[in-house]
Amino acid sequence: MSARMFHLGWFLGNGFGVQAWNQEWAGTGATDWMMPDQYIDLARSIERGGFDFLMMEDSVQIPNAYQNSSEYYLRTASAAPKQDPAVLAGILSQFTDKVGIVATLTTTFYHPFTVARMISTLDHVSKGRIGWNIVTGSSTYAAKNFGFDMPEHDLRYEMADEFVELACKLWDSWEPDAVLADVENGIYADHTKVHTLDFEGKFYSSRGPLNTTPSPQGRPVFLQAGGSDKGKDLAAKYVEAIIANPPGVEKMKAYREDIRRRAVEHGRDPDSIKVMYLVSPVLGETDAEAEEKLARRERAKESNIEGLLAGRSHLASIDLSQFPLDEPLPDDLISNGHRSSFANFKGDGTQTLRERILAHSATDAVHLCGTPATVAAQMDEIMQEVGGDGFLIVGTPMHRRYVAEITDGLSPALRRRGLIRDGFEHQLLRDNLLAF
Amino acid sequence: MSADMFHLGWFGSFIPTTWTTGWDGTDAARWMDGKFYVDKVRTLERACFDFILFEDSSMVSDVYGGSSEATLKRGGWAPKGDPVALAPILARATERIGISVTMSTSFYPPWMLARSVATLDHMSRGRIGWNIVTSSEDLAAKNFGMDALPPHDERYARADEFVDLVTQLWDSWDADALVMDRERGVYVDHTKVRPIDFVGKYYKSRGPLNTLRPPQGRPVLTQAGGSPAGRQFASRYADMVMALPKGVPAMKEYRDDIRMRVAAEGRDPDRTKVMFVVSPILGETHQHALDRKAAKDEAVRQHPEGQLIGWSGSMEIDFSRFDLDKPLPDDVQTNGHQSTLANFRKWANGRTLREACVAYRTESMELIGTPDEVAAQMDEAMQEVGGDGFLIWNQPHNRRYIGEIADGLVPALQKRGLMRTGYGHEHFRDNLLEF
Numbered sequence: 001m002s003a004r005m006f007h008l009g010w011f012l013g014n015g016f017g018v019q020a021w022n023q024e025w026a027g028t029g030a031t032d033w034m035m036p037d038q039y040i041d042l043a044r045s046i047e048r049g050g051f052d053f054l055m056m057e058d059s060v061q062i063p064n065a066y067q068n069s070s071e072y073y074l075r076t077a078s079a080a081p082k083q084d085p086a087v088l089a090g091i092l093s094q095f096t097d098k099v100g101i102v103a104t105l106t107t108t109f110y111h112p113f114t115v116a117r118m119i120s121t122l123d124h125v126s127k128g129r130i131g132w133n134i135v136t137g138s139s140t141y142a143a144k145n146f147g148f149d150m151p152e153h154d155l156r157y158e159m160a161d162e163f164v165e166l167a168c169k170l171w172d173s174w175e176p177d178a179v180l181a182d183v184e185n186g187i188y189a190d191h192t193k194v195h196t197l198d199f200e201g202k203f204y205s206s207r208g209p210l211n212t213t214p215s216p217q218g219r220p221v222f223l224q225a226g227g228s229d230k231g232k233d234l235a236a237k238y239v240e241a242i243i244a245n246p247p248g249v250e251k252m253k254a255y256r257e258d259i260r261r262r263a264v265e266h267g268r269d270p271d272s273i274k275v276m277y278l279v280s281p282v283l284g285e286t287d288a289e290a291e292e293k294l295a296r297r298e299r300a301k302e303s304n305i306e307g308l309l310a311g312r313s314h315l316a317s318i319d320l321s322q323f324p325l326d327e328p329l330p331d332d333l334i335s336n337g338h339r340s341s342f343a344n345f346k347g348d349g350t351q352t353l354r355e356r357i358l359a360h361s362a363t364d365a366v367h368l369c370g371t372p373a374t375v376a377a378q379m380d381e382i383m384q385e386v387g388g389d390g391f392l393i394v395g396t397p398m399h400r401r402y403v404a405e406i407t408d409g410l411s412p413a414l415r416r417r418g419l420i421r422d423g424f425e426h427q428l429l430r431d432n433l434l435a436f
Numbered sequence: 437m438s439a440d441m442f443h444l445g446w447f448g449s450f451i452p453t454t455w456t457t458g459w460d461g462t463d464a465a466r467w468m469d470g471k472f473y474v475d476k477v478r479t480l481e482r483a484c485f486d487f488i489l490f491e492d493s494s495m496v497s498d499v500y501g502g503s504s505e506a507t508l509k510r511g512g513w514a515p516k517g518d519p520v521a522l523a524p525i526l527a528r529a530t531e532r533i534g535i536s537v538t539m540s541t542s543f544y545p546p547w548m549l550a551r552s553v554a555t556l557d558h559m560s561r562g563r564i565g566w567n568i569v570t571s572s573e574d575l576a577a578k579n580f581g582m583d584a585l586p587p588h589d590e591r592y593a594r595a596d597e598f599v600d601l602v603t604q605l606w607d608s609w610d611a612d613a614l615v616m617d618r619e620r621g622v623y624v625d626h627t628k629v630r631p632i633d634f635v636g637k638y639y640k641s642r643g644p645l646n647t648l649r650p651p652q653g654r655p656v657l658t659q660a661g662g663s664p665a666g667r668q669f670a671s672r673y674a675d676m677v678m679a680l681p682k683g684v685p686a687m688k689e690y691r692d693d694i695r696m697r698v699a700a701e702g703r704d705p706d707r708t709k710v711m712f713v714v715s716p717i718l719g720e721t722h723q724h725a726l727d728r729k730a731a732k733d734e735a736v737r738q739h740p741e742g743q744l745i746g747w748s749g750s751m752e753i754d755f756s757r758f759d760l761d762k763p764l765p766d767d768v769q770t771n772g773h774q775s776t777l778a779n780f781r782k783w784a785n786g787r788t789l790r791e792a793c794v795a796y797r798t799e800s801m802e803l804i805g806t807p808d809e810v811a812a813q814m815d816e817a818m819q820e821v822g823g824d825g826f827l828i829w830n831q832p833h834n835r836r837y838i839g840e841i842a843d844g845l846v847p848a849l850q851k852r853g854l855m856r857t858g859y860g861h862e863h864f865r866d867n868l869l870e871f
Binding site (some may be wrong): 024025026027028029032037041044045050051285286289292293296301371372373399401404405407408409411412413 | 440458460461462463475478479482483720721725727728731806807834835836839840842843844846847
């Protein structure tokens with residue numbers, strides 16, 4: 001017995017930023033990361049490899065959390081510099097045919113009209129393959145770049161809720177048959193089918209209508225990474241794919257059931273929300289070789305506590321260098337950034353900061369390690385246990401050799417088990433995502 | 437101290453990728469649409485390879501076991517697409533990397549070849565090479581209506597005349613023949629386009645060619661010559677000689693010999709690059725690379741047919757007739773690659789065929805280790821040999837391996853200053869002769 005067919009996405013965890021650059025197999029990553037080539041190769045590879053979509057994370061600041069300085073981040077090219085994924089999305093759409101392309105756009109930093117128009121344009125040029133990863137932003141420093149202080153966590157979600165509501169109204173401001181393109185009578189669009197909104201919300205207002213035509217998907221596919229209650233509610237209300245990383249199979253199962261329950265409460269079919277778990281498979285030619293690779297990586301982590309702390313400080317917007325490594329973090333420490341993710345990281349207070357930072361991964365729901373056949377079997381088992389709906393592969397380290405290991409090694413192994421698609425039934429991202 | 441900067445090329449064929457290694461993706465089913473090769477050549481250009489060279493042959497071998505079964509079942513020597521059709525697609529996807537295609541002097545009329553290569557050189561803006569082969573398999577000759585190929589040395593005599601004629605055809609247009617004078621209404625100045633009235637021992641052609649002079653004048657000529665006739669031929673024409681001597685002393689001897697012959701032909705020896713075929717086995721650690729090498733050897737020991745099919749095809753000897761656990765019998769002959777068979781016997785030196793399969797290597801030297809270790813080994817070899825670079829032979833032929841070379845080994849070579857980090861010129865030859 002094996003699991004039902006599930007979905008794969010590629011999670012570009014460092015966005016359109018510097019990927020592997022000074023590690024082995026990094027190629028020309030140090031000098032040409034800002035060019036589209038690596039991402040074109042990636043998008044084409046995952047399209048071959050049966051992935052539903054490429055999802056590009058984003059952030060808009062030079063981090064400064066760790067030791068109150070940008071030094072670590074810039075010295076190691078961690079989380080900065082980073083370019084605009086919306087620009088890249090348009091390029092990638094021209095080099096692929098079927099794979100979905102998901103860009104991260106922050107509700108807190110855009111006006112809804114701007115996002116609605118940009119997404120609509122991207123959906124047109126990609127022939128209906130665009131997704132929007134809805135984030136509210138989390139970093140104090142990012143907000144300062146836009147001239148304000150970061151709104152409090154739950155308030156951001158309230159704003160996001162209204163933001164999405166307004167964006168949807170803008171996408172719906174043209175009736176589907178508003179464009180006539182009637183050459184003989186000289187009528188392009190029927191103005192009676194293009195409506196103003198005069199939206200007045202608590203946070204946003206917009207007259208409308210949108211000044212683009214209805215795009216192939218109408219609305220983009222919505223993605224979101226919601227761990228907190230507020231986040232999960234927003235997800236259950238709007239999104240079609242959730243980026244999730246509860247640690248361990250039991251929590252993965254519980255998380256999915258919770259989301260599906262909330263979806264029903266919002267009057268939605270729970271099968272219309274795909275819960276996808278972050279994983280970073282470590283692949284080798286033999287199981288032993290993969291285990292050794294993983295062990296080498298763990299050893300490297302132990303000698304890079306600073307890097308781990310800096311990364312976590314950035315995500316939480318808390319300077320973790322101020323806390324003693326061999327004591328647990330203070331009970332009352334909460335993040336106004338990635339709140340639930342930070343709470344998961346902190347644990348229950350029985351482990352020291354050093355133990356937590358080494359044990360806890362921000363990007364791995366479960367450890368997958370072995371030959372492609374072994375890892376495919378592990379994924380099969382997990383999906384049988386959890387119920388669905390798929391995985392997001394996090395490229396770490398993100399270089400072409402790793403991409404090839406996944407798309408040319410793991411994908412065929414999953415296909416042999418009938419676990420992932422062997423082609424795209426549909427043109428639209430939404431249709432492919434909801435095909436099973 | 438380290439070696440002077442050297443050149444890297446990639447040596448392979450327009451064939452299926454690996455399909456049983458576990459890292460094969462979907463390419464083995466789709467290689468013939470060319471997209472895998474587009475990705476490959478773009479990768480190699482990013483890694484600053486001087487060129488990619490496509491070997492070719494025109495047959496489905498049925499030498500091994502007297503049947504095509506073994507050849508086709510494994511997909512080794514056949515199927516194989518026409519690299520001449522692939523070349524312009526690769527040229528369109530790239531800007532600087534050279535593309536050398538194999539075309540056989542035994543199977544093309546010279547005029548046809550001259551025109552085809554000139555067209556490719558234009559379409560690639562001066563990045564085409566012609567890899568000259570005389571062909572060596574009677575089986576291929578039969579596909580062209582011949583009973584057999586001419587004997588080895590005669591093939592080289594014919595090839596010599598062939599290249600002379602083709603060169604004259606390229607030269608039949610002066611570089612400034614295209615005047616495009618709109619006022620006088622003159623597109624081409626006919627006084628700069630001349631018949632050649634070539635009459636040789638084997639070929640005749642009136643000329644001139646009916647395309648413009650190629651951007652490089654004469655596209656880059658590459659060749660692989662092991663026999664004395666082959667070496668002599670290479671020294672007269674080749675810009676790059678692909679070489680397979682085994683071990684560093686033999687590599688040095690080979691290069692010195694070619695340079696001496698080139699000088700004797702009145703040419704500058706620095707204008708003929710000798711490049712050695714290698715297949716580095718890379719690992720994340722030294723031990724990992726050794727493990728990969730051991731796994732590869734063991735796979736051959738268990739299934740030596742792949743190697744035997746290769747020898748059967750290239751030497752036209754049915755290796756399936758022989759006992760795997762005994763040496764090759766003494767009375768076996770071939771009309772094919774004579775130097776290959778002679779070298780094979782000398783090298784096998786009493787090994788059983790099975791162990792010969794395990795020990796055999798096409799490549800000039802073994803390179804095993806982390807990217808940095810292999811870069812050091814290449815550095816040392818080049819210091820010893822004197823130049824001029826390596827041809828990476830694609831084994832295993834898949835994206836993962838290409839990535840290991842392009843994104844692992846190349847940066848390690850560049851860090852040591854052994855490899856270019858960009859292209860100085862637009863034309864293939866200018867880049868090849870840049871250092």
